Amino acid sequence: MRKKFLAKALAGILGVGIFTATVPNFYEIGEAMTLPYEETVYDLNFAEAIGTEKTLTVDGREIKFVAYENIVYVRNPANVDAQCLSIYIPAEYFSGGTINGYTAATAPIFMPNGVGGYMPGEIQAPAEKTRFSDSPNASLVALSRGLVVVSPAIRGRTTTTDGVYVGKAPALIVDYKAAVRYLRHNRGKLPAGDTEKIISNGTSAGGALSAALGSMGNAPEFEPYLREIGAADERDDIFASSDYCPITNLENADASYEWIFYGENKYYPAMWQIKANATADDANNPTAVKQATNMTAAEIKISKKLRDAFPAYVNSLKLRDEYGKILTLDKKGNGTFKSYIKRKYVESAQDALERGEDLSGVDWLIFENGRVVDVDLTKYPAAATRMKAAPAFDKMDLSSAENDEFATADNSPRHFNALVQKNSKGDMADAELIKIMNPMNFIGRDDVTVAKHFRIRHGAVDRDTALAIPAILALKLQNTGVDVDFFSPWGRGHSGDYDLDKLFDWIDSICK
Ligand code: DHB
Numbered sequence: 001m002r003k004k005f006l007a008k009a010l011a012g013i014l015g016v017g018i019f020t021a022t023v024p025n026f027y028e029i030g031e032a033m034t035l036p037y038e039e040t041v042y043d044l045n046f047a048e049a050i051g052t053e054k055t056l057t058v059d060g061r062e063i064k065f066v067a068y069e070n071i072v073y074v075r076n077p078a079n080v081d082a083q084c085l086s087i088y089i090p091a092e093y094f095s096g097g098t099i100n101g102y103t104a105a106t107a108p109i110f111m112p113n114g115v116g117g118y119m120p121g122e123i124q125a126p127a128e129k130t131r132f133s134d135s136p137n138a139s140l141v142a143l144s145r146g147l148v149v150v151s152p153a154i155r156g157r158t159t160t161t162d163g164v165y166v167g168k169a170p171a172l173i174v175d176y177k178a179a180v181r182y183l184r185h186n187r188g189k190l191p192a193g194d195t196e197k198i199i200s201n202g203t204s205a206g207g208a209l210s211a212a213l214g215s216m217g218n219a220p221e222f223e224p225y226l227r228e229i230g231a232a233d234e235r236d237d238i239f240a241s242s243d244y245c246p247i248t249n250l251e252n253a254d255a256s257y258e259w260i261f262y263g264e265n266k267y268y269p270a271m272w273q274i275k276a277n278a279t280a281d282d283a284n285n286p287t288a289v290k291q292a293t294n295m296t297a298a299e300i301k302i303s304k305k306l307r308d309a310f311p312a313y314v315n316s317l318k319l320r321d322e323y324g325k326i327l328t329l330d331k332k333g334n335g336t337f338k339s340y341i342k343r344k345y346v347e348s349a350q351d352a353l354e355r356g357e358d359l360s361g362v363d364w365l366i367f368e369n370g371r372v373v374d375v376d377l378t379k380y381p382a383a384a385t386r387m388k389a390a391p392a393f394d395k396m397d398l399s400s401a402e403n404d405e406f407a408t409a410d411n412s413p414r415h416f417n418a419l420v421q422k423n424s425k426g427d428m429a430d431a432e433l434i435k436i437m438n439p440m441n442f443i444g445r446d447d448v449t450v451a452k453h454f455r456i457r458h459g460a461v462d463r464d465t466a467l468a469i470p471a472i473l474a475l476k477l478q479n480t481g482v483d484v485d486f487f488s489p490w491g492r493g494h495s496g497d498y499d500l501d502k503l504f505d506w507i508d509s510i511c512k
Contacts, residue, residue, distance in 0.1 A: 040080070042072040044232050046087075046186035053091065056128050058136050058144040064091035065126065065143050066191070073152060073182035074175075075230025078166040082159050083229065085152035085179050086123045090143050093192035099146030101512060104192035108239070108511045109183065110142040110149050110199050115172055115206035118247075118405040120156030124149075138201060141500045147507070148193035152179035154209070157405045165409050169429070169437050170225065176200070176213045177222060178231035185232035197511055198238040200451075201503075203496025204464065205401075207246035211456075211473060214241025215439035217449035222436070237449035240510055242503060243456045244496030249438055249469050250402050251416050254391040256468040258307035259333055264381035265300055266292035267389050270464070270494070295389045302423055303390035307333065309419055314468075317440075319475040327475065338377070340475075341468055344488050345375045348460045352490035387463035391417065396424035406433065439473060444480040453510045455485045455503065459492025483510070 051066040069086040077083040090097075093104035102108070115121035126140035126149065139149045154175045159167030180198060187195045202210035216222065217237025226236075247253070268291075295303070311329035314337050319327040327337040349365050349372040359365055364379035365372050393402045394417035403413035406429040414429040415421035416437075421428045435441050442448045454477055458470040467488055474486035485506060492498070 041075050041230070042077065042080075044073070044075060044182055044185050046071070046182075046189045049087075051089075054126075056126055056136075056140055058128075058140060061144065063126075063140065063144050065089055066091060066094065067125075069125075070123075071182075073231075074178045076228070078171070078229055079155055079159050079161045082120055082153050082155040082167065083175055083178070084123075085150055085182065086125060087190070087193075088126055088139065088143055088149040088151075089190075089192045090146060090148070093148075100508070102146040106194055106197075107146055107148045107192050108197035108199055108507060109193040109195065110139070110147040110201065110507070111176075111179070111238070112138050112142075112149070112151050112201040113154055113176060113206045113209055114151070115154055115156060115202060115209050116204055118157045118172070118205045118401050120159050120167060121152075121154035121172070121206060121209075123153050124151040135500075138497045138500055138503070141504060145504045145508070147504075148190075150179065150183060150193070150198075152176065157401070157407065165407065165411050168407050168409065169405050169433055170222070172205075172209050173212045173216065173437070174222060174225040174229065174231075176209055177216075177236040178226060178229060180213070180236040180238060181226070181232040181234040184234035184236075196239060199240040199242060199507055200238055201242040201244075201497075202246075203244040204494060205247050207243040207496065208248035210241050211243045211246045211248050211439045211454075212437070213238055214243070214451035214454060215448070215477075216436075216442045217451065219436075219442055219445075219448045221432075235449070238451050240453035240455070240507070241451045242506075243454065243470070243473075245458050245462050245464065245494050246456070246470055246473065247402075247465050248473060249440055250393055251418075251434055251438065252310075252313050252440075252472075253393045253465050253469055254417050254420060255306045255310040255313060256466045256472075257388070257392040258303045258390055259310040259468060260377065260466045261381045261386045261390075261392075262303050262307040264386045265295045265303075267295065267386040268292055270387050293389070298396070299389045302396070302420065305419060305423070306391060310468075311335075314472070317472065317476065319472065320479055321475070322478065337468075341471060342375050342377060344467060344471060344486075345380075345460060346372050348488040348490045349375070351487075357490065384461045384463055391420050392465075393417070394420040396420065398426045406437075440476060443476050443482075450477070450480070450482055453483045453485075455506050456487075457492075457496070457499075458488050459494065460488045460490050461492065462494045464494040 049068040049071050051068045053066050055062050055064050066089050070084045072084045074083050092099050112124040113121045114124045124139045127137045130137050142149050155167030155171040184195050200210040200213045314329045327340050329335040329337050364376045364383050366374035394415050398413040406414045406416050414427050416429050416434045456470050456474050474484045478484045
């Protein structure tokens with residue numbers, strides 16, 4: 001039996017009736033019952049969780065909150081350390097107070113995940129500063145603005161239990177959904193927070209995860225996975241999804257990358273790929289790595305094949321812009337979809353210009369009468385720089401984070417792009433598995449509840465995935481009636497949570 005939870009919970013006893021309960025939230029089961037990974041069944045009753053009062057400071061203002069930490073959110077965890085969550089509630093809500101116009105009953109629930117690189121995600125506890133920043137993190141800012149914060153730990157591609165890999169695809173989505181179900185299961189017992197106003201947040205692989213949670217509400221494909229870990233029998237749709245630079249739509253991300261980067265045959269790895277403890281500055285500076293590596297002949301060959309495959313994919317989606325215009329590409333990769341992508345860069349640059357940035361040295365922008373009117377996408381690759389050799393995601397030698405994400409339970413990496421697999425060695429992941437990792441396969445379906453609101457951000461010099469990928473996601477959502485706020489911040493590389501004031505203004509605008 002694991003003692004970890006009990007020890008942590010007891011250490012946090014507050015001694016005030018409203019915050020406390022006396023029984024730890026698990027009990028042992030009889031030997032007759034066999035479970036795949038754990039011998040303990042966990043109770044999902046929040047009434048038994050124990051809170052701790054804490055205080056942190058934001059802009060000189062004290063933020064008091066109660067933390068209920070490391071609560072296991074499924075009955076039969078595959079990995080108990082990875083499948084627990086923490087709940088943080090502004091102290092005012094325990095005495096009938098209001099913050100920012102919210103009450104205990106109406107406060108939205110902000111649900112950030114800490115996933116990056118498809119690795120295990122850690123609980124995002126409120127913090128005054130982080131490794132990457134001297135500013136308060138999203139969880140603390142959320143509390144300061146009257147939101148309840150619930151952050152789950154999530155299984156990732158390196159999570160093991162007794163030597164078995166238990167966190168490969170689609171475990172991260174299953175866990176995020178299970179955490180939502182835990183909250184709904186306890187809707188009458190939580191001291192504060194509106195379980196119909198859950199808002200997810202994540203960056204990169206965590207942005208992909210946030211997009212998945214927002215797009216796959218109650219999808220029947222996930223029922224067996226949720227049942228296996230003993231998730232509460234509840235709905236898992238959410239109200240809104242905030243996605244920073246989502247590394248999503250993986251089986252089309254390679255073609256999309258070559259559509260923009262084909263012909264650029266040198267690449268500059270990101271700082272985090274070559275340096276431990278890379279800083280946020282490294283992440284935001286695409287040319288921080290000065291030494292280029294040349295792509296091999298085989299990489300250049302597959303780059304062309306992938307580029308040539310992209311128009312057929314775009315055309316199959318029948319996307320329309322906000323004016324109802326159909327977005328397509330001809331065989332050469334030109335057309336209205338390309339114009340749309342250019343327009344997103346124009347909007348981005350014009351916004352920076354209006355904020356007083358000097359863009360005169362940016363050679364891929366086209367100005368007329370002091371305004372940005374067009375971009376030259378042929379010059380974009382040299383300016384932004386290529387970060388990954390082709391294929392960018394599904395590597396011929398199965399060496400990427402994504403190949404590992406699609407690996408088997410004994411850690412054998414697999415392909416997920418049919419074109420790449422045809423041109424290299426190694427097995428393809430199951431078609432059904434590839435399908436359920438991609439939000440694009442759920443949006444617009446009658447048997448799925450998609451979040452009403454999405455906010456998607458992808459920096460104008462983000463080279464981890466091409467802008468076309470979040471753009472396609474945003475368009476598909478918009479085309480099915482979802483409210484989408486999609487923007488490409490100027491000068492921004494692969495990063496998230498950099499505009500928290502705006503993020504929480506957006507949350508207020510959709511919740512009030
Ligand atoms: C992440 C970044 C990548 O470039 C990638 O391929 C997968 C994940 C990340 O930062 O999460």
